[in-house]
Amino acid sequence: MDVRDTIRDVGVRMDRLEAERESVIALSRRLIRGTKRAIHAIHIIEPYDLTELRRMSDELMTKVYGSPELLSSGGAQDAAAEFAEVCSSISGSLALSLNVLVILL
Secondary structure (H helix, E strand, C coil): CCCHHHHHHHHHHHHHHHHHHHHHHHHHHHHHHHHHHHHHHHHCCCCCCCCHHHHHEEEEEEEEHHHHHHCCCHHHHHHHHHHHHHHCCCCCCCCHHHHHHHHHH
């Protein structure tokens, strides 16, 4: 493998990482917006279905698991913390929120 091949491979890996990072950023923003709506619903004592938030949180954790460069960029940690806050605010969801926070450690 010559230098040009190495440079091309590095470029391909960086492009893939950048695309993954952009995906994590977009998903993190959607999750944070959803958690804000859920927290508002909790404050005004209205029911809120967490199904979509759980799905987004699972997707986010799958994307960043084992990838510190993705976990530390794009608000993934903030989104996970916001989701954990929502879960801990709802009776019986403390275990779920702790599972989300464990990934951040």
